[in-house]
Amino acid sequence: MTENNQQEHSESSKESTPVTPSNTSHPKKTLFSPTAGQKIDLSPSKNTLPYAAFGLSAIAIALSGWLYLQSMQSTVDNDISALKNAQSTLSSQLNSNNISATELNRLAEQIQGATQTNQSQNSQLLTRLSLQEEKLLILESKMSRLGNTTKEDWKLAEAEYLIRLANQRLLLESDNVGAATLLINADDILNELKDPLVFSTRKALAKDIQALKSISQFDLEGAYLKLNALYESVETLPQREPSKAWQSTSSEQNTLLQTGSKATNVDASQAVTTMLSSLWESLQSLVVINYNHKPIKALLPPAEYQTLVTGLQLQLDVAQVALIKGEPRIYQQTLSRVATAITEHFETQADSVVFFLGGLTALQQLNPSPELPLPRESLLAMRALMQEWDRRNTDVTTSPEPVVQETTTQEQPQNPSPQDEPKAEQGGGA
Known part of the structure; x- marks a missing residue:
């Protein structure tokens, strides 16, 4: 810009x-004024x-x-x-x-x-x-029921409570005898009602009572005491010895030596023969042929023997705990271990060992936790009976109410209340 x-x-x-014209191209022109006698210059510079x-x-x-x-x-x-x-x-x-x-x-x-x-x-x-x-x-509804309860309602509630208590007794304590007694008491209460509605409930109760009575009785305390007796008798069991014949021959030799010194009239030949025969029998008793090809176990040292006795007692303690808690698998395993150890390390021909194994076998036949039937059918039947009983009572109590209301509504215009009379008097006075 x-x-x-x-x-x-x-x-x-x-x-x-302005462009100045040159003198050559533009000649100046002069004029003479007639008045003053002066010259007038008519050049182009005057027109710029x-x-x-x-x-x-x-x-x-x-x-x-x-x-x-x-x-x-x-x-x-x-x-x-x-x-x-x-x-x-x-x-x-x-x-x-x-x-x-x-x-x-x-x-x-x-x-x-x-x-x-x-x-x-x-x-x-x-x-x-x-x-x-x-x-x-x-x-x-509960308040209305409490207001309308009768003696039969209380008996029905008591029977339901007894049935529930029988279920709890079986579940928690496994007491079939007490549960059967409770169910029998509930059946007696229902029998006192003399009502046809309780027929199905009593039928279920009879079935459950029969199932509980069919179970064999189990003496838990007696079995526990038997195990305790076996526990105490373990220390008195004789240990198995390798040769009873050697002990018998050695005792016979001692008796012969004692009698030989006293009997002077016995011949020397007879004494020699008896000595040789006893020696031969003792040698036979020392040689044992194992036809089952099993190794012969030697006598246990005192420390190992005490360990064995302590282990057997511990197994019997475990069996007692399993018996109380109702663990049949642990109970049977511990008793079988005890029986195996007794037959291996103790003299099975001794009377104490025989009685011990007999008691152990009898305890093995017991079942710590037998299957107990639960009275569910009687409980369900009792609940259905309670519902039917309440329904019948509500139908009976609600049926006469409309009639009473209609009669009261019809009688109200005819019989004015005493509160309305002062109002009418006040209106008349006004």
Whole structure:
């Protein structure tokens, strides 16, 4: 823009400068004034005024144009700066709008979550209210039942309690005798009602009582005491010895030597023969032929023998615990281990060992936890009887109520209450 303005300024300056005509081409003309007698110069230099005015006007136009361009340029710069400012303000507004939009979205999510929690809380409150209403209805029904209970209702509740107690006795204590006694008492109570509704319940009770009585009796205390007696008799059992014949021959030799010194009339030949025969028998007793090809066990040293006795006593303790807790598998395993150890390390021909093994075999025949039938059928029949009994009682109590209400509603207009009489008197006085 500045270069163009300079060129235009130079061109206007060139046009504004007057051209001096040369003397050769334009000769001066002089005129003589007749009045004053002076000469009038008619040369072209006297006509440069229009040219100067034109040049000045051109310069003014150029200056005005340049000033206009400068003003336009300044306005454009101002407009650009204003646009930049507006753009920055718009961008800041957009950023603030974006921030506000995110905040609004976050607030909307929070509001939605709050509404969901409120809805869930309302649903929970509604469920609680429904449960409370159901509980209130149940309590009202129970109160009405308590208000209308009779002696037969109490007997029926007692019979149900006895049946439940019999189930608990079998589950917790495995006491079939006590459970059968409780069921018999419940059957006696139902028999006192003399009602045909109890027939099916008494039938189920009779079936459960018969099943409990068919179980063989099991004396837990007696079995425990027998195991304790075996525990104490382990220390007195004789250990197995390798040769009983050697002991018998040695004792015979001692007796012969004692009698030989006293009997002087016995012949020497007979004494020699008897000595040789006894020696031969003793040698035979020392030689044992094992036809089963099993190794012969020697006598245990005292320390190992004491360890064996302690181990057997420990196994009997485990059998006692398994008997009390009702663990048949552990009970049978421990008793079989004790029997195997007794037959291997103790003299099975001795009377004490024979009696010990006999008692152990008798205890092995016991079952610590026999299968006991649960009186479920009688309990289910009792619950059905209670429901039928309550239904019949509710039908009986609710049937006469509408008749009573109708009679009372019909009698109310005919017999005004004493509270209405003062009101009528007050209305008449007014």
